Amino acid sequence: MDAGHVMRRFAPAATAWLALAAGVAAAGDDTTRTSSIFAPISTPADASYTAAMLVLLITAGIAIAVNGLLAYAIVAFREQPDDDGSEPAQVYGSEQIELAWTVIPILVVVVLCLVTARTVYDVQGAQKPPGAIDVTVVGHQWWWEIRYPALGIVTANELHVPVSDPAARSPTFMELESADVAHSFWLPRLAGKTDLIPNRRNHMWIEPREPGLYLGQCAEYCGTQHAHMLLRVYVHPRAEFDRWVAAQREAAVADPAVAAGRHVFETTACINCHTVRGTVATGRFGPDLTHMMSRDTLVAGAARMDPDALHAWIADPDHVKPGALMPAMNLDPTQLDQLVSYLVTLR
Ligand code: CUA
Secondary structure, eight states: OOHHHHHHHHHHHHHHHHHHHHHHHGGGSGGGGTTOTTSOOBHHHHHHHHHHHHHHHHHHHHHHHHHHHHHHHHHHTSOOTTOOSOOOOOOOOOHHHHHHHHHHHHHHHHHHHHHHHHHHHHHHTOOOOTTOEEEEEEEETTEEEEEETTTTEEEESEEEEEOOBTTBOOOEEEEEEESSSOEEEEOTTTOOEEEEOBTOOEEEEEOBSSOEEEEEEEOSOOSTTGGGOEEEEEEEOHHHHHHHHHHHHSOOOOOGGGHHHHHHHHTSTHHHHOBOTTSSOBOOSSOOOTTGGGSSEETTTTEEOSHHHHHHHHHOHHHHSTTOSOOOOOOOHHHHHHHHHHHTTOO
16 A cells, blocks of 8 residues: 555545544634533533543543554564564563553543542532522424423523522523434533433533523434424523513513414414414414514524524425424415514514
């Protein structure tokens, strides 16, 4: 194999590794690391990060020691011109060597086990403080239902939480459920992954220390649109979070100027799947639309929330998100315009 051949064979892999390394290096810029596991910003995530870095450090040390000794042996004991071809001295049953390569790995494994057990215990055994926010997340094909049972709020795909002040902690404790298949809730900078399993309740919590927008996504293949099951977490200063809560608790806007659109909404199958509080629409199969325009994204992060995207989505859901479970309602153009003009009032 000549050098050119080697390059052609390994260049793609090397390029991928370089890109990965550059990505990690670029992690200093906050916009590029909104979803980097190397930039934890919340309590459970930094516990896993510390444990993971320790494991990486120890295993990197082992890799360097083993490969270093191997490289040394290959170079130092290579064939010499004056070799007579006879076998070198064969060593059998050295007690010191046997002990060294049995005891050291056992110690390494014990240390890794203890560190891991402690991290798991810290994360899973965390006590819920009085100021905690309770959230129920239900995974659906292909969107997230987000409920705040104590606050009477239901939203979708965009989780809003307060930043946690160490003096008056307000972590968010989540109960994770699924309406259909297995999904996985993953917010790389805030916590590890936890699966959402049908007929089961899993738990996880986050305690972000810095306000901002953090991205995540479904991390368990759940069907055609698994990749478009994105998560957005808005971490607010306390006062801003309280304002968001107050706005979400308001009844839906009932603007008489869009009565025609509301009539279209209330007389088509929309109401079988969607809820708009204060109307006949009480469906639970699709996202709650009471304050849909307060969300930044549509179709679980696959599009920006704006009237044009909404129009395109309702006209032909399968075109915007192939395989999506929302059917096309086959409205005539006038009805569709009226419906969109009603929906955009739901702030
Ligand atoms: Cu839900 Cu993948």
